[in-house]
Amino acid sequence: RTGRSVEPPAERPGERRMAEMKKLYGAEAAKIQAMEAAMQLIFDRNCDKKQPKYWPI
Amino acid sequence: MNDWQKKSPLEWKTYKMVKVAAVEKHEYEGWVLTVDPVSASIVLATFLENEKVSISVVLGHAVQEVEILREGDDEMKQRLSCIFAPEESKAYSP
Amino acid sequence: TSPRFQALLGGREEEVGAAQEARAALRQRYLRGLAAARGRPTHFSLRAGVRVDAVFGAADVEAVAFQVDALRTPLGVEAAALLRCTDVLAFSFLLD
Numbered sequence: 001r002t003g004r005s006v007e008p009p010a011e012r013p014g015e016r017r018m019a020e021m022k023k024l025y026g027a028e029a030a031k032i033q034a035m036e037a038a039m040q041l042i043f044d045r046n047c048d049k050k051q052p053k054y055w056p057i
Numbered sequence: 058m059n060d061w062q063k064k065s066p067l068e069w070k071t072y073k074m075v076k077v078a079a080v081e082k083h084e085y086e087g088w089v090l091t092v093d094p095v096s097a098s099i100v101l102a103t104f105l106e107n108e109k110v111s112i113s114v115v116l117g118h119a120v121q122e123v124e125i126l127r128e129g130d131d132e133m134k135q136r137l138s139c140i141f142a143p144e145e146s147k148a149y150s151p
Numbered sequence: 152t153s154p155r156f157q158a159l160l161g162g163r164e165e166e167v168g169a170a171q172e173a174r175a176a177l178r179q180r181y182l183r184g185l186a187a188a189r190g191r192p193t194h195f196s197l198r199a200g201v202r203v204d205a206v207f208g209a210a211d212v213e214a215v216a217f218q219v220d221a222l223r224t225p226l227g228v229e230a231a232a233l234l235r236c237t238d239v240l241a242f243s244f245l246l247d
Contacts, residue, residue: 055232
């Protein structure tokens with residue numbers, strides 16, 4: 001798979017994940033989630049734009 | 058699960074020079090900038106003669122052993138903490 | 152929650168807060184490190200002794216793949232490609 005965008009949306013998006021993030025990172029959870037979202041956005045955008053194939057196949 | 062993965066994240070708060078043994082007999086040496094708590098990937102920095110910094114990322118799944126060679130002194134701590142510093146703190150350093 | 156998450160969560164009760172803080176710092180530095188790699192010539196060591204050069208493009212959050220540009224394969228240059236994280240043992244790049 002090339003990114004999240006091709007997957008069906010998870011049930012209750014974000015909620016379970018945020019609970020896990022809070023457990024891992026405490027007060028910094030929201031900040032880290034924002035950084036991760038920004039990183040994923042770049043990845044997804046690159047994949048949409050460049051249509052890269054897996055190498056090796 | 059390897060022993061080194063059981064280390065508390067607190068242990069990496071101080072900067073350490075390590076030797077990482079990876080699968081297929083790969084070896085990497087450098088100062089640990091971070092160990093990703095999600096993927097267990099290790100990010101190492103080595104200083105080159107031309108003042109450049111080489112960054113190596115050894116993926117968590119490939120790491121077999123981590124040997125701590127020595128602890129960084131204050132000067133090394135200073136140099137290492139500037140690498141990947143958040144933008145806001147970079148603005149204040151020359 | 153993966154076993155690795157659980158293991159990394161370890162520690163005594165009173166250490167949980169300090170461990171969260173340390174973990175957050177480590178994760179942030181990792182994410183900033185990946186951001187710093189973007190656009191840089193990067194050398195990848197893959198399984199079975201395969202070594203390739205490319206320009207680092209992006210990584211996904213779940214650590215499935217690295218998107219790279221100008222991947223130099225033995226058969227030519229791929230303008231854009233994905234390397235599976237499970238294939239990659241290590242990668243390195245220079246900061247100036």
